[in-house]
Each structure stands twice: as structure tokens, then as C-alpha cells.
Amino acid sequence: MSLTIPTNLSKSLLKPKLNSQLTPKVSRSLVVCSTDKTSSPPSSASPLQAFSAALALSSILLSAPQPAVADIAGLTPCKESKQFAKREKQQIKKLESSLKLYAPDSAPALAIKATIEKTKRRFDNYGKYGLLCGSDGLPHLIVSGDQRHWGEFITPGLLFLYIAGWIGWVGRSYLIAISDDKKPAMKEIIIDVPLATGLIFRGFIWPVAAYRELINGDLVVKDV
Known part of the structure; x- marks a missing residue:
């Protein structure tokens, strides 16, 4: 009785060892980030340019009309005051009643018409520039030093x-x-x-x- 050992079995057992020995190792590279100390920083604006920009910005902010806020007790924005609107109507009505006494193209009539236009423009500017009005319908100046009322x-x-x-x-x-x-x-x-x-x-x-x-x-x- 003879025993035969297949040769292909021994080959398969050797392959995993050879493969494990021949598997290349992956090398890990270390990346180091560093800043260049010799690099020049970005050029900054000169002090004169910064002062000029700040001066221009402050001028714009001061000259721009601020929104009216009723932060003072007893005062309301003129454009929201009923007494202010009533006073405007009364003044314009008085001028229009005087206008009826003169001929349409006469010098007094033209002067009264110009006064009416100035009155409307004045009241419109009071409301536009955020002035505060009291219960009498008249604008009040705020002299407390609040930046919103510098103008x-x-x-x-x-x-x-x-x-x-x-x-x-x-x-x-x-x-x-x-x-x-x-x-x-x-x-x-x-x-x-x-x-x-x-x-x-x-x-x-x-x-x-x-x-x-x-x-x-x-x-x-x-x-x-």
C-alpha cells in the first residue's frame, strides 16, 4: 500500500508566508508647517491717512440726519406730533386767507406765495432732520450733549x-x-x-x- 502526497498542497502553504514577507511597508511622512519669520508684514496705512479717514467718517456721521427717537420725556418726533401738523395747517391757512385779498399776479400775492412755500419747506425740514416737539407743537433743542442731537x-x-x-x-x-x-x-x-x-x-x-x-x-x- 502506497501513500501519495500531492505537491500542490505544500506550495499553497508557502505562499502566504512569502506574501507576508514581501508585502511592502508604507512609510508615513511627517509634514511640518512653519511660518517664515523673514516675510515682511503687509504695509499698514500711515497715521496721517488713518486720521484723515477718521475725520472724514466723523464729519459724515455728524452731518447725516439721525432718525428721531423720543428719548426725552415729554417730547415726541415732530413728524409724528399732531400739534405740530396742526400748527403747520394753521399758519398755511392764515397765509392763504391773506392771499385772497390781492390780485393773483400782484407783488403782495407773489410775496405771500413765496412765504407759503418757505413755511412748507421749514416744517418739512423740522420733521426730516429728527427734531423733537413738545405738547405745544414747537420744536425743542436738546443741549444736553447727546450725540444724536449734535446737529x-x-x-x-x-x-x-x-x-x-x-x-x-x-x-x-x-x-x-x-x-x-x-x-x-x-x-x-x-x-x-x-x-x-x-x-x-x-x-x-x-x-x-x-x-x-x-x-x-x-x-x-x-x-x-
């Missing part, structure tokens, strides 16, 4: 101070300029127009000129 008092007040200071500075400069003249009192009565005109145009920068004289000690006359 009612702060901005016109600063403009008034600038114009008043400009006029005073020009007058002061004129008196100083004619002080060395032989007859300064005469030039106070009869204005030297060429001299005054030049001082008027130079007076627009009076805040800078006043500060410069303050630093130099020329703003105030020293006590003798």
Missing part, C-alpha cells in the same frame, strides 16, 4: 463761535496794523479797504494764528 445745537454753536472769532480776529488785526499810522483814529472812521480785504482773507485761519501768537507770547499785551 441741533453743538454744530451750529461751533460754527457761530468760529465766525464770531473770525470777525473779531480781523478787527483786532486791523487795529494792530493801523496803530503805527500817523492818524490811526481816522482809519478807524474811514476804513482802509485794501488793507482790510487782505486781513479778511487771512482771518480764516484765525485759530491757528491765535495759537501761534499764544506760543510766541504775542497774543496778550504785557503789562507795562
Whole structure:
């Protein structure tokens, strides 16, 4: 009796070992991210450009009309006030009744028509720019320093101070300029127009000129 061992069985048993030994190992690569210290940062805006942009933005915000909000006790936005609308109708009605007394194309009639248009425009601007009205239907100015109401008092007040200071500075400069003249009192009565005109145009920068004289000690006359 003979026993035969198939040769293909031994081959199949060897293949898994050979395959496991010949399987390539996958290498893992490590990626490192780093920033370049030598790279130059993006150029930033100069301080002068930043200041100019901030100044322009603040001017736009201050000049733009703010929405009316009844944040003050006893006051309501004029465009929502019934007393304000009633007062407008009364004024226009009074002007229209006066208009009937004159011929349509006469000078008084034309003047009254122009006054009616100005009255309508004035009341419309009161409501458009967010003014607050009281129970009497009249606009009230808010002078508490609230930024939402700067356009009612702060901005016109600063403009008034600038114009008043400009006029005073020009007058002061004129008196100083004619002080060395032989007859300064005469030039106070009869204005030297060429001299005054030049001082008027130079007076627009009076805040800078006043500060410069303050630093130099020329703003105030020293006590003798």
C-alpha cells in the first residue's frame, strides 16, 4: 500500500508566508508647517491717512440726519406730533386767507406765495432732520450733549463761535496794523479797504494764528 502526497498542497502553504514577507511597508511622512519669520508684514496705512479717514467718517456721521427717537420725556418726533401738523395747517391757512385779498399776479400775492412755500419747506425740514416737539407743537433743542442731537445745537454753536472769532480776529488785526499810522483814529472812521480785504482773507485761519501768537507770547499785551 502506497501513500501519495500531492505537491500542490505544500506550495499553497508557502505562499502566504512569502506574501507576508514581501508585502511592502508604507512609510508615513511627517509634514511640518512653519511660518517664515523673514516675510515682511503687509504695509499698514500711515497715521496721517488713518486720521484723515477718521475725520472724514466723523464729519459724515455728524452731518447725516439721525432718525428721531423720543428719548426725552415729554417730547415726541415732530413728524409724528399732531400739534405740530396742526400748527403747520394753521399758519398755511392764515397765509392763504391773506392771499385772497390781492390780485393773483400782484407783488403782495407773489410775496405771500413765496412765504407759503418757505413755511412748507421749514416744517418739512423740522420733521426730516429728527427734531423733537413738545405738547405745544414747537420744536425743542436738546443741549444736553447727546450725540444724536449734535446737529441741533453743538454744530451750529461751533460754527457761530468760529465766525464770531473770525470777525473779531480781523478787527483786532486791523487795529494792530493801523496803530503805527500817523492818524490811526481816522482809519478807524474811514476804513482802509485794501488793507482790510487782505486781513479778511487771512482771518480764516484765525485759530491757528491765535495759537501761534499764544506760543510766541504775542497774543496778550504785557503789562507795562
